[in-house]
Amino acid sequence: EPEVTQTPSHQVTQMGQEVILRCVPISNHLYFYWYRQILGQKVEFLVSFYNNEISEKSEIFDDQFSVERPDGSNFTLKIRSTKLEDSAMYFCASRTDTEAFFGQGTRLTVV
Amino acid sequence: AQSVTQPDIHITVSEGASLELRCNYSYGATPYLFWYVQSPGQGLQLLLKYFSGDTLVQGIKGFEAEFKRSQSSFNLRKPSVHWSDAAEYFCALSLVTASKLTFGTGTRLQVTL
Numbered sequence: 001e002p003e004v005t006q007t008p009s010h011q012v013t014q015m016g017q018e019v020i021l022r023c024v025p026i027s028n029h030l031y032f033y034w035y036r037q038i039l040g041q042k043v044e045f046l047v048s049f050y051n052n053e054i055s056e057k058s059e060i061f062d063d064q065f066s067v068e069r070p071d072g073s074n075f076t077l078k079i080r081s082t083k084l085e086d087s088a089m090y091f092c093a094s095r096t097d098t099e100a101f102f103g104q105g106t107r108l109t110v111v
Numbered sequence: 112a113q114s115v116t117q118p119d120i121h122i123t124v125s126e127g128a129s130l131e132l133r134c135n136y137s138y139g140a141t142p143y144l145f146w147y148v149q150s151p152g153q154g155l156q157l158l159l160k161y162f163s164g165d166t167l168v169q170g171i172k173g174f175e176a177e178f179k180r181s182q183s184s185f186n187l188r189k190p191s192v193h194w195s196d197a198a199e200y201f202c203a204l205s206l207v208t209a210s211k212l213t214f215g216t217g218t219r220l221q222v223t224l
Contacts, residue, residue, distance in 0.1 A: 031209045042216040043201060045211045093155075096209075097208040099160065100145075101157075102147075
């Protein structure tokens, strides 16, 4: 069964460092998303990506964040200068018209 | 703006007992509704979805949910819970197909043997 793959599963980084979270969506899907879940809180939408551009972004997705689909298979989320409050589980999702498929998540810990 | 409310943060049921997890939404029209399950350390798995038509929808793992427009609710049910159902359950909506999901805060289900 096709699945969304995220790497790494866990990343620890120092405050102020740049991190790149990687995702391989399901190959024939056209819509891609990043969500995050701060520990103990709900899953929050960050950004959606369609046709090689951002289609929607939330207030959380400020200038520190960027997304890219560099090679037609990977979908990355970059955080330029991490803050302590960026510590969270980050989920990538890709979807058809009717269903979103989520990856296992990357747990980002900023110290 | 649309929102999803899951009033129960934590529910404990005995194995074999029935289960109902509540979900209410706020939106001016009927959204697309979903239930996801998250086991510890895992991603989000879709249990079931409602787009239109029959208001009682069947999902995987023996779960079902009923859409009630008059109550703006989409409650998840299971007639007999198994210990492996212990997880966090999220209700979510989207406004149109392929749009972002808005999640509730989740309900953590504990199953006692």
